[in-house]
Amino acid sequence: MTDAWASYLDERRNRGFGDILAVSGQTESRAASGLHAGAENLVTKALRALEEGDEERAVRYTSQASRLPWDAHEEVWPGALATHFALFEELSEAMEDAEDGDTRWIDDAVTVLGEVSGEPREHLARTLGIFGRDATIDLSSAEAKKIHRAVGRDPLDVEFGTDPTETPEQLLPRMLDLLRVTNRYHLVHVHGQ
Numbered sequence: 430m431t432d433a434w435a436s437y438l439d440e441r442r443n444r445g446f447g448d449i450l451a452v453s454g455q456t457e458s459r460a461a462s463g464l465h466a467g468a469e470n471l472v473t474k475a476l477r478a479l480e481e482g483d484e485e486r487a488v489r490y491t492s493q494a495s496r497l498p499w500d501a502h503e504e505v506w507p508g509a510l511a512t513h514f515a516l517f518e519e520l521s522e523a524m525e526d527a528e529d530g531d532t533r534w535i536d537d538a539v540t541v542l543g544e545v546s547g548e549p550r551e552h553l554a555r556t557l558g559i560f561g562r563d564a565t566i567d568l569s570s571a572e573a574k575k576i577h578r579a580v581g582r583d584p585l586d587v588e589f590g591t592d593p594t595e596t597p598e599q600l601l602p603r604m605l606d607l608l609r610v611t612n613r614y615h616l617v618h619v620h621g622q
Contacts, residue, residue, distance in 0.1 A: 469511045495601040496508075508600065519615055530571070535576055553610050
């Protein structure tokens with residue numbers, strides 16, 4: 430919590446209803462919202478830098494995102510969550526932009542799965558698997574079958590940045606790897622590279 434926000438809450442304690450704002454989830458929600466917006470902004474800039482081939486700038490933005498404070502309300506590192514959602518959103522946009530019967534968005538993800546290994550591969554596979562398992566996502570039977578062939582049918586949770594003991598130094602390389610996978614998918618899907 431920032432000093433300015435803490436001062437505001439202290440001032441409010443001396444008014445009607447006392448500490449009600451300070452103890453409500455409303456204050457946590459406001460602080461969390463700011464952290465997550467900042468993380469999303471930094472991750473977007475890091476992805477843009479990667480797309481432009483500027484690794485140094487991408488590392489700088491990702492490092493800033495990894496150092497955002499732990500969100501105790503959401504129980505996540507905001508930078509890590511923004512990194513995960515960048516991949517999810519990239520896949521979502523590709524799926525939504527696809528014409529009926531066009532499974533290239535899945536084929537491109539499978540291509541990238543074949544190029545990467547370790548945690549980034551697992552994260553991409555699990556994220557793609559969400560599309561195959563989520564009943565609210567309207568997939569054709571061909572799309573669902575392709576996803577199941579690529580990643581299986583078992584529900585795999587995507588947990589990233591949920592360990593409060595993790596340090597920014599530990600998060601940074603993991604976040605960068607995941608952003609590189611997101612960028613690679615973007616290059617394959619959008620630019621055919």
